[in-house]
Amino acid sequence: EIVLTQSPATLSLSPGERATLSCRASQSVSSYLAWYQQKPGQAPRLLIYDASTRAAGIPARFNGTGSGTDFTLTISGLEPEDFAVFYCQHRNNWPLTFGGGTKVEIK
Amino acid sequence: EVQLLESGGGLVQPGGSLRLSCAASGFTFSSYAMSWVRQAPGKGLEWVAAVTGTGGHTFYADSVKGRFTISRDNSKNTLYLQINSLRAGDTAVYYCAKVRGTPVTTYYFDFWGQGTLVTVSS
Numbered sequence: 001e002i003v004l005t006q007s008p009a010t011l012s013l014s015p016g017e018r019a020t021l022s023c024r025a026s027q028s029v030s031s032y033l034a035w036y037q038q039k040p041g042q043a044p045r046l047l048i049y050d051a052s053t054r055a056a057g058i059p060a061r062f063n064g065t066g067s068g069t070d071f072t073l074t075i076s077g078l079e080p081e082d083f084a085v086f087y088c089q090h091r092n093n094w095p096l097t098f099g100g101g102t103k104v105e106i107k
Numbered sequence: 108e109v110q111l112l113e114s115g116g117g118l119v120q121p122g123g124s125l126r127l128s129c130a131a132s133g134f135t136f137s138s139y140a141m142s143w144v145r146q147a148p149g150k151g152l153e154w155v156a157a158v159t160g161t162g163g164h165t166f167y168a169d170s171v172k173g174r175f176t177i178s179r180d181n182s183k184n185t186l187y188l189q190i191n192s193l194r195a196g197d198t199a200v201y202y203c204a205k206v207r208g209t210p211v212t213t214y215y216f217d218f219w220g221q222g223t224l225v226t227v228s229s
Contacts, residue, residue: 034215043219087152091214095168096154
């Protein structure tokens with residue numbers, strides 16, 4: 001099973017600042033990685049897939065990079081609605097797994 | 108508009124069983140793989156199971172293999188999850204999720220239901 005480790009666990013930032021979230025895989029997942037955003041009481045929302053492709057309707061301030069074992073989600077210029085928990089997920093092989101999440105909170 | 112509506116959750120005793128359902132609409136259900144993902148209270152996401160569009164292939168997390176069965180009825184546009192031998196650790200919100208991509212299936216989840224809560228307790 002591929003383990004996805006997300007860091008930091010919590011990121012405290014102000015609106016307008018840049019957020020940089022990390023996801024590290026225990027073995028290569030090629031570019032088969034997605035990012036999701038989840039707000040309290042809501043279902044997750046797909047943001048990025050195949051490491052760097054934005055899903056439909058996702059603003060350009062969300063940017064995914066990386067391949068192999070190291071991936072980054074960058075949010076350039078945090079909007080008030082961006083504060084949430086973010087998860088990475090791989091689809092390289094079975095079983096699919098998610099990372100433990102990074103909470104982006106208002107400083 | 109894609110809609111996924113889960114039902115069937117509730118309070119069940121350890122060792123009990125439940126069948127969760129997910130009614131889908133707004134897309135050609137039989138063309139897409141589907142999946143269940145769960146989230147224990149205050150915890151992260153855990154992938155549980157997936158099934159191909161035809162229902163011919165199923166995949167499971169090791170933690171549920173042998174106890175959970177995913178299935179679908181394409182004539183009813185409905186996804187199911189049969190959960191047996193329930194344990195306290197199965198307490199979670201169970202989400203139904205549509206898998207992105209057809210005919211090439213990518214096993215990313217582009218639409219999610221609002222979830223149904225399963226509580227295992229005596």
